[in-house]
């Protein structure tokens with residue numbers, strides 16, 4: 001993204017410290033939010049101005065409000081985080097006084113419109129914040145402190161609590177809320193989302209600053225120009241809408257394509273009937289209500305002869321079907337979907353069609369053996385709707401899957417797909433002119449020393465940075481600073497309960513009893529998680545039949561336990577301080593597999609009580625007995641267990657289908673059975689010749705109550721004859 005030609009002006013507006021009059025919110029809240037926002041600012045502050053030592057706006061908080069509100073003009077003067085752009089101005093990037101005067105004030109115009117939402121007492125406070133220009137959202141919840149969200153974290157705007165009048169004031173400044181509870185401000189890109197009480201009165205608002213960030217699509221310009229359909233995946237707030245808005249403009253203005261945006265919440269083209277200048281000459285179709293998004297998508301193709309259709313938030317099966325219809329009609333499609341990785345889309349039954357649909361195929365024993373796969377395998381049903389996919393890791397970094405079909409096939413086969421990691425810095429070296437940078441082929445970049453891209457041997461892919469992709473369900477990316485390689489799945493699957501926050505400091509050693517007990521109680525046990533997807537945790541809780549007993553919370557103060565990945569524990573030592581401060585036990589999982597989460601949840605719920613023992617004092621961790629690796633498993637055993645994991649996570653749980661495994665040695669079948677049990681699933685054991693085998697059933701086990709089956713003559717470990725059926729929960 002960033003500036004790629006001399007028409008852009010870069011200014012380092014980044015600042016990470018709050019001024020003295022600002023009210024810091026609690027450490028945990030800060031951590032929580034720094035965890036959930038990207039490291040955008042830190043990477044952006046390395047602009048040329050910064051390198052040349054030109055004073056940034058850090059020292060002088062912009063005064064506010066200015067008397068006159070100006071709207072963006074067709075010159076497209078927009079504000080990004082630490083980035084101001086003006087296409088009509090060709091002054092030098094380096095010595096432009098313009099950047100600190102005219103551009104700044106014009107770029108502030110959109111923010112000025114935004115802060116009109118707030119009562120004047122809040123405006124003054126907010127505008128004095130050093131990061132004011134990088135403001136992401138303002139949250140107004142009745143009876144609470146008004147909160148501003150910045151890239152560096154949350155900040156309480158005022159100690160005065162939000163009143164009804166404050167909400168009424170904000171509501172009076174926006175248009176009507178549609179049935180998705182969203183509204184906007186006329187001809188601006190800001191998004192206002194409402195929370196209502198049971199009487200449907202608005203009691204909370206999330207007001208997001210919308211910006212058109214010129215240059216943000218440079219990072220994938222080659223894909224856009226290639227003409228293929230592009231699926232953009234990312235968690236909320238990572239910048240998907242901002243990216244596709246710029247793609248729409250790029251295609252319509254730079255490439256003179258007929259672009260139609262299906263703008264369900266008026267987020268891409270802004271509120272009001274005249275679209276925001278940020279979409280250039282792309283046309284925009286509004287959608288009367290969210291349930292009609294798919295019909296408007298089809299209408300766009302049938303009535304307006306588009307070459308490209310842009311669509312934000314494909315979330316339902318109907319929308320996915322409409323997208324697939326559009327793609328079949330030869331129209332380029334650029335769409336977004338929520339998720340962290342393509343794996344999330346594959347596992348989402350409504351969106352599976354976007355990646356071609358999935359079906360399970362049962363192979364004959366001979367074929368399975370030949371292919372070295374399990375008997376029931378997953379295959380892609382047809383061609384994906386999109387040619388390629390972009391997983392947004394942060395506003396500045398993404399993973400590009402040039403061939404979505406190849407990626408999906410690899411994931412379904414349990415293999416690591418190959419992809420290319422791109423970041424803004426690589427694509428926005430201001431010292432290189434536009435034609436040089438943009439014209440550079442991937443092949444050239446491959447050999448560029450700076451670009452940190454390495455070639456893969458796969459002839460299908462031109463070039464990519466090969467990284468391990470094993471941890472498909474890794475949490476929302478606060479982890480941008482961490483290499484993907486480091487995030488690869490750990491072979492050691494132990495769960496650690498880390499109960500003491502700071503064991504080194506003997507004088508302040510928190511006694512274990514200080515930690516709040518985490519036990520079953522009438523209200524659900526609330527878990528605060530770091531880098532573990534809430535949806536994955538809840539899915540596991542559901543499989544365990546604990547969906548009413550466990551809850552995931554964003555509020556550390558309300559939490560009963562912390563669940564974190566060990567990667568995050570290493571990266572973010574602050575977690576221990578937070579845990580200590582709140583007297584919370586920390587449960588650490590070494591990989592985000594469902595099996596690990598099952599174990600963690602059982603520990604948190606004390607289902608396996610008594611199995612927790614403390615390690616000697618020097619090591620602050622508590623290890624679950626029996627989880628420590630006792631011996632090195634054989635390759636065959638690893639293979640067999642991986643077969644179980646894939647079968648369960650890709651077929652049995654999402655598809656509700658049974659899976660028959662390959663025949664194995666009886667001791668290995670016993671290990672497989674243990675793993676099946678840890679997912680709380682039932683299995684059928686068959687001691688067919690020459691080796692026994694398991695069939696995993698999509699049925700939940702009675703927890704902690706496994707009985708010897710009547711039909712089994714011996715045991716479930718493979719020595720018996722006939723069928724072994726684990727007891728099932730009554731439906």
Ligand SMILES: Nc1ncnc2c1ncn2[C@@H]1O[C@H](COP(=O)(O)OP(=O)(O)OP(=O)(O)O)[C@@H](O)[C@H]1O
Nearest residue numbers: 080081136209210211213236237238239240241242
């Ligand atoms: N490249 C960027 N530079 C500066 N700010 C950005 C950039 N991309 C996004 N933002 C800001 O980040 C916030 C979130 O962006 P955006 O709405 O595009 O995210 P999103 O992924 O579409 O979120 P959601 O899924 O919730 O709709 C906005 O305030 C936007 O202005």
